[in-house]
Amino acid sequence: MQVPLRPEIDTGTGATSGERARAMIEIASVSKRFETSGRKSHLALSDINLTVDDGAFVSILGPSGCGKSTLLYIVGGFVAPSEGVARMKGTTITGPGPDRGPVFQEFALFPWKTVLGNVTYGLRQQGVKRGEAEAQSLRLIEMVGLKGFEHFYPKELSGGMKQRVAIARTLAYRPSVLLMDEPFGALDAHTRTRLQNDLLNIWERDRKTVLFVTHSVEEAVFLSDKVVVMTRAPGRIKQIVDIDLPRPRIRAELLLDSHYQKYVVDIERMIDDGRDDAEHS
Amino acid sequence: MTSARSIIAKLSPLLACLGLLAVWQIAALWLDTESFPTASHALQTVPQILGDPEQLLNILDSIRRMVIGFSLAVLISIPLGLAMGRSARVSAFFNPLLMMIYPVPKAALMPVIMLWLGVGDASKTLVIFLGVSLPVIYHSFQGAKAVEEKMLWSGAAMGLNGLQRMVRIVLPAALPEILTGCRTGLVLALITMVTSEMIARQSGAGNILFNAMDMAQYDTVFAMIIIIGALGIVLDAAFDKLRWRLVKWAEPHQEILLGAS
Numbered sequence: 091m092q093v094p095l096r097p098e099i100d101t102g103t104g105a106t107s108g109e110r111a112r113a114m115i116e117i118a119s120v121s122k123r124f125e126t127s128g129r130k131s132h133l134a135l136s137d138i139n140l141t142v143d144d145g146a147f148v149s150i151l152g153p154s155g156c157g158k159s160t161l162l163y164i165v166g167g168f169v170a171p172s173e174g175v176a177r178m179k180g181t182t183i184t185g186p187g188p189d190r191g192p193v194f195q196e197f198a199l200f201p202w203k204t205v206l207g208n209v210t211y212g213l214r215q216q217g218v219k220r221g222e223a224e225a226q227s228l229r230l231i232e233m234v235g236l237k238g239f240e241h242f243y244p245k246e247l248s249g250g251m252k253q254r255v256a257i258a259r260t261l262a263y264r265p266s267v268l269l270m271d272e273p274f275g276a277l278d279a280h281t282r283t284r285l286q287n288d289l290l291n292i293w294e295r296d297r298k299t300v301l302f303v304t305h306s307v308e309e310a311v312f313l314s315d316k317v318v319v320m321t322r323a324p325g326r327i328k329q330i331v332d333i334d335l336p337r338p339r340i341r342a343e344l345l346l347d348s349h350y351q352k353y354v355v356d357i358e359r360m361i362d363d364g365r366d367d368a369e370h371s
Numbered sequence: 372m373t374s375a376r377s378i379i380a381k382l383s384p385l386l387a388c389l390g391l392l393a394v395w396q397i398a399a400l401w402l403d404t405e406s407f408p409t410a411s412h413a414l415q416t417v418p419q420i421l422g423d424p425e426q427l428l429n430i431l432d433s434i435r436r437m438v439i440g441f442s443l444a445v446l447i448s449i450p451l452g453l454a455m456g457r458s459a460r461v462s463a464f465f466n467p468l469l470m471m472i473y474p475v476p477k478a479a480l481m482p483v484i485m486l487w488l489g490v491g492d493a494s495k496t497l498v499i500f501l502g503v504s505l506p507v508i509y510h511s512f513q514g515a516k517a518v519e520e521k522m523l524w525s526g527a528a529m530g531l532n533g534l535q536r537m538v539r540i541v542l543p544a545a546l547p548e549i550l551t552g553c554r555t556g557l558v559l560a561l562i563t564m565v566t567s568e569m570i571a572r573q574s575g576a577g578n579i580l581f582n583a584m585d586m587a588q589y590d591t592v593f594a595m596i597i598i599i600g601a602l603g604i605v606l607d608a609a610f611d612k613l614r615w616r617l618v619k620w621a622e623p624h625q626e627i628l629l630g631a632s
Contacts, residue, residue: 168524
């Protein structure tokens with residue numbers, strides 16, 4: 091079934107002309123169908139077209155079960171699309187690789203490794219000598235605010251600290267793209283806010299391309315250059331919203347900013363419109 | 372590390388042993404029959420047995436077979452269990468086979484094995500091997516199956532290939548569960564060791580025990596029970612210490628959760 095390309099799903103990168111406006115990730119006509127019991131199957135994603143520019147912070151926002159994580163896994167190479175292709179710097183993605191670093195909601199740390207062991211893991215795998223890998227890792231551990239916890243095991247850390255380790259572990263092997271799958275979804279509101287601020291600080295330093303999956307509208311608007319709003323199953327792109335807010339963004343200022351508030355309200359409306367049980371007033 | 376709790380924890384097995392010996396002593400004195408020697412009598416016989424070079428060699432023979440059977444079983448069962456836990460195809464192939472072998476008492480296979488391999492070391496070691504294999508396979512399988520997919524994905528993103536993920540992620544992640552299987556396997560190794568020697572009487576600790584039984588040397592019988600029991604307790608305690616050292620990073624409640632599920 092061919093779904094016509096909607097006008098708002100504009101893959102054009104020319105609009106925001108900048109020296110870094112090069113396509114990092116291209117997702118072309120991607121669909122994903124999961125085989126369930128018997129002959130039934132579930133269409134998780136339908137005809138997704140999306141381009142992520144180099145250095146952009148792009149959030150994928152949608153209700154649970156809209157396939158937003160699946161889309162991220164396809165880019166990560168962990169899941170193969172049923173139709174269409176995903177490309178990374180023009181090369182078709184066929185599997186995972188160190189150019190795309192995932193950060194999961196479940197942290198997925200190696201529990202038998204200390205904080206330092208977790209962070210050095212990727213560097214050691216790439217053949218970096220132990221001394222050099224540890225020196226780099228110690229700097230990263232300090233950057234994510236865990237100085238003094240280098241020799242702790244994951245079980246000894248809180249959820250927020252675990253996620254800091256996971257972020258450092260992924261940043262360590264210098265992926266071109268960070269793939270963040272609801273990274274703060276399992277954390278309490280306070281920890282979540284602090285990690286959002288810290289992530290933004292880290293990101294604003296080196297402007298790594300980030301694909302960020304979330305179901306929080308505020309989080310998406312606060313962090314992103316672009317918010318991709320998805321519809322409920324089967325997941326399609328409903329709209330892509332450019333977030334034109336100045337950086338560096340400071341949370342306290344932004345919350346009072348009417349532009350920020352308008353983005354949040356507009357996007358919330360957009361999501362509500364897509365609901366079957368939407369109230370008509 | 373000498374808190375009151377740890378001292379009590381250390382002493383409680385010793386107290387249990389002393390209690391058991393006391394009950395035995397009283398019961399034996401009260402019953403006063405030849406076939407039930409007192410604990411003190413049996414204990415006095417222990418050094419006699421261990422001091423006799425021939426008997427000692429017999430016991431060391433048993434331990435050697437046990438160590439070989441256990442080691443071989445662990446070396447083969449862990450990779451097999453892990454492969455079964457991660458691959459539906461491998462699991463589909465081996466599962467029916469294991470389900471058939473599982474309920475068969477391994478000692479019941481002894482006559483057939485003796486027919487093929489004789490009454491020597493080979494058949495006894497093989498029975499020990501079979502006894503140890505199943506729990507180790509089962510726990511390795513469960514451990515590998517429970518490994519978080521996202522952990523493997525994280526490894527894959529770092530560039531680990533399939534075999535590296537198996538050895539460097541699945542194996543350590545499943546280690547707490549694997550070692551639980553090995554601990555059960557160790558106890559089963561001791562049990563199958565004695566039963567195999569009971570059936571194929573030729574040498575070993577089981578042989579001493581049952582020969583003494585035939586000759587109504589009840590002191591020796593009970594002394595051997597003490598020796599075998601002590602061996603089991605020492606091995607189990609030593610293994611548990613090793614296990615604790617290897618998986619001190621694991622969540623303490625992990626095992627209970629796995630046991631309950």
